[in-house]
Amino acid sequence: MKLMEDRIRKDGIIEDGDVLKVGTFLNQQLDTRFIRTLGEEFYRLFKDENVTKILTIEASGIGLACLCALPFDVPVVFAKKAKSNNMTGEIYASSVHSFTHGTDHTAVIPKIMLSPEDRVLLIDDFLARGQALHALIDLCEQAGATIVGAGVFVEKTYQGGGAEVRGRGVRVESLAKIKSMSVEDGIEFCD
């Protein structure tokens, strides 16, 4: 999507260690008007899927999911990141490893928030190795909910996570697909 690629070229900052910072418009600061426009694109792609709920993971996914939920007019649920793996009670839980931060945690949602009747659209900011999406898919599968697909803002295709998630049979739509990226050579998007 040209709008997304242009904005990344303009305001994204590439740093060593394969880091793309989008904090001024997509993360810690959210350009709400811009993100609403992107949400309209996800709606165009998924509007025939009878989405009943949007699922994301804290913290960076929450604002994006809420703004993308507007045209769908559905509730948003976010998985909380718990430190411990031994939570009990009425929850669905799935472990997540963050390659960026080198940490492990557990993505958790109360069972009451996801049901077999739900048709779920997953939303997340980045798709690199796919750890967060795999966890969200696990949570939906535990609940018996239908996953209609995943809407991703930025996919690093060279990390392979997108191929893996698609290999699980999940439709993934990414607004910008990065083919390669480096501080020296800048960013190249997929055609």
Next chain:
Amino acid sequence: MKLMEDRIRKDGIIEDGDVLKVGTFLNQQLDTRFIRTLGEEFYRLFKDENVTKILTIEASGIGLACLCALPFDVPVVFAKKAKSNNMTGEIYASSVHSFTHGTDHTAVIPKIMLSPEDRVLLIDDFLARGQALHALIDLCEQAGATIVGAGVFVEKTYQGGGAEVRGRGVRVESLAKIKSMSVEDGIEFCD
């Protein structure tokens, strides 16, 4: 605001330890349509203030702030909670004590995200002792930004935080003001 009070009576769960759970509509699950309606109320209250930015704190404030930002058509910035107090660099930072969780952390935003030209509306879910709001006010003062006020979804007036924040000269508008609350006697709102 009757709409907010009615929803708390219907879906809020009072637990021991002065806890009011609103997770099914205002926190981990966000009733986006309902919250947008509440955002219209904040707009009615603050629309003449030339708001340029909405500031909140992760994680529970993010979705609320994004949905309330719609009628204002302004960006949202959220303060991140850092564990360490010895961060350096181009940031504003203020310490926060959570009475709920018994933890201390530091609310942090990059300096680039707040400027003396900004007229800031603070948004948060709960106002109890006021720790989070005090930190957000500190961040704005460090940046030299103007605080036009704070929009709060639920205020526990008996905790005193609201009186303190108002005592600092900040206009606080709360959609529901709880006068008293207990598992035994239920909830009583201020007139």
